[in-house]
Amino acid sequence: MSETFDITLPPFDRLTPEQQHTLINALDVAYFRQGETLLEANQPSEQLHIIIKGSVEESAPDGGEVFAHYTADDMFDVRAQLEHQCRHNYTALEDTLCYLLPKDVFLSLYQGNGQFAAYFDSNLARRQQLLEEAQRQQNLAEFILTKVDDDSIQPCLVLARQTTLDEATRQLKKMGMDAALVEAGDGQPYGIVTRTNLLHALIFDDLPKSVPIGDVATAPVISVDKGDYLFNAMLAMTRSKVKRVSVLDDGEIVGMLDLTQVLSLFSTHSHVLTLRIARANSIEELALAAGSQARLVETLFNNGIHTRFVMELIATVNEQIIEKAFQLTVPQVMQNHCCLVVMGSEGRGEQILKSDQDNALILEDGVEWPALAATMATLIETLHQLGYPLCPGNVMVNNPKWVKSQSEWLQTVDGITGRGNDNDMMDLAILADSHAIAGNKALLSPIKQRLHQQMASQELLLTTFTRPVLRFSVPLTLFGKLKANKDGLDIKQGGIFPIVHGTRALALEHGIEPNNTFERLAQLVEHKVLESSTASNLSEALKLFIKLRLRQQLDHPAGGLQQHLDVGRLNRTDRDLLRHSLHVVKKFKEWLGYHYQIRD
Structure with a gap:
């Protein structure tokens, strides 16, 4: 014992x-x-x-x-x-x-x-699922401790008790609201009137439009304090069988909460952020909204939300931020004559925390735009202000290389695929993950189609394209242990890149259109290129690599977007899963080498 x-x-x-x-x-x-x-x-x-x-x-x-x-x-x-x-x-x-x-x-x-x-079980997906279920249970207590704050409080309309039903209906419609608070008075507490109340009063009760809303309002209004737990607000609504509560700050009404909103906040907090992005009328307002994105990521991650879901959600939020920046920066008259494209992890929808900018611009053929260079420089600086770091490789729209007309981009694709040399392969890989995000998005489609046409079944070109996967060794020792240097274990080169780039090559070979690596893997199974178990293990390995890297980045925000894992900080389970996942990568690289006859 x-x-x-x-x-x-x-x-x-x-x-x-x-x-x-x-x-x-x-x-x-x-x-x-x-x-x-x-x-x-x-x-x-x-x-x-x-x-x-x-x-x-x-x-x-x-x-x-x-x-x-x-x-x-x-x-x-x-x-x-x-x-x-x-x-x-x-x-x-x-x-x-x-x-x-x-x-x-x-x-x-x-x-x-x-x-x-x-x-x-030897299946990596089943093991990951088991651990994620346990993690969600562990974080349930933290999940319910979110507080009522400025981001979650909705503005409210407060009407005098003598406001007529007709006027109340008009004001609610004008403000785009479905409920209003009714002022206290003559010993009466605050009340609430909803559009449903108004409908019943006018249609079912057949009351005149001139009747004051004080006669149909429901009172008293249940209240919660700013700074209280959202969970308590939800309990108050449930106990009182109401869908809305007022929010007080030092006894003064500062807004409202409704049940649908609270449930949404418990779900992700994301709708608050997206509303702030949509309502932003200046770069300063957009920067305030974008600044809360990291907190959203941390909240989702700490509450055990699936890594794939977090990636999809943050990709959507990033799109909204970048598109809004485009709308605020590019003259409206030009917005429908060009297309802003993002690439890299952002183009694949696999970015969680903001990483280096990778973007390009497609211009409609024949468009004259004298201020183009200045506008693109402003856009890049704006995105930098919003938290998107500058690209060290200068793959950005302030670089003329990445700003071309549609015809010029088609010629670029033909030139790269025609030469087929190692120096052009990186540009080809970048273009393969391009995703239209703002402006006239239809401008990108012919370019992506040309790229797939030029790459399909081109064995020699695909071999050259795939070769970089084999240049980076998997960080495992000869004895199967995790291998790290003084900076840690390079998870990007040793784990993420082989899966992403190998899958990208197979997708180009077989005409698979989605950019997202997980979607590419699923379609490679449908095309009978990969076994279902292989694709599943590769998906789970990629999610694990991203999850472990994200956890380290959140724990050490001052360290920037480091790509190295501190193996010493991993518990036994994570070490075991990491070792297992890297063996999956090793087998995939061996298969790619055989498939493309790479002799490196």
Whole structure:
């Protein structure tokens, strides 16, 4: 029995209290000297080993290949518990201390708890789903602690009690509101009148239009204080069976909340931000709205919202911000004669925190625009002011290389694909992810079509295009451990780029139109290019890489958009999933090398 075993570590936290008690009572502790064999290939294993301290090497029976190294909190050999014998040797690299869980106890827990069993499934998607479900449960308490603040309070219309039904209806229509507060007076508390109240009064009760609203208002109005929890506001509405409450600040009415809005705020907080973007009439107002985007990301992430959903939502918000900046910067007379295009992660809809600008402009053929250069310089500076960093590679509309007429862009695509040299491949990759975001969006379609036509089934060109995937090594050691340098583990080059660029190449080869990597993977399955399990594992690996990078960026905002992970900060589960995911990338790179006959 062990009283010090950490039962909160996955997957043991999936066990019921009774099962956890059974596990703890069944554990034993064993000590192994350096060089001692813990498990031998082709022999049965009667215990699951969980390392307390030390290090163990997994190797082939003949010693010719090393598969992995295990250290504190790692476990092995699960496969031997489910099969009749071990496939590999396990040897202590140093003096090692392990917990031993008897095989019969492990199997009883495995068979009696589906979540516990699912953790050991080799399918990365199932393991990720299990962990995300647990994360959402863990963050539920934080999720309900959002407070009533200026962003969530709606402005309200306050009418005198003697206002007629006719005038009240007209004012509500003019203000675009569906309810108004009614002033207190003559010992009467504040009341509320809704469009439904007015409809019933005029149609069903057949009251004259001249009747004062004080006669039909509902009173008293339930109130909450600014700074109170939104959860409490929702409870107040539920208990009183009302859909709206007034908001007080030091006893004075400052606005309203309605139930639909509160439920939406609990859902994402995103509609407040999008409303502020839509209402912005100046760059200064837009900057205030854009400045709250990072808080939205952090709220969603900390509340366990799926990474894919966060990406889709933030991509939509980014589009709205950039489009609004375009509308405020580019003269209205020119807006329908050009198209602003975003590329890179923004073009794929995979950006979460604001990254470097990647944009281009397509001009309608024959358009004369003397102030074009000055306008584009202003646009880039505006986007920079809104929090989008300048692109180090100068892939921006203040660079004439990325501002051309539609005909010139078509010639550019023909030239790049015709030359097919390594120097042009980066530009080709950038254009492949282009997405129209403002202006006359139809200008982009012929260019994307030409790009797909020129790339489809061009084996030599696709080989050159894909070759960069193999130039960056996967950050795993020869022993299958995570590999990091003094800056950390480069997750962009070693994990994200191979999936994104490899998938991009396959999409171009098979005429798949979507830019988003997840959508491309799904269509590659439909086209029978990839196995469903392969695409699923690649999707889950990419989500994990983005999630781990985002978590680090949120924890260390002063560090900027760093692409390196501090492996030492990862818990055992994240290390395990990261190692598993990088092996998925390694296999994908090997498949790409074979598929495109790349000899690098």
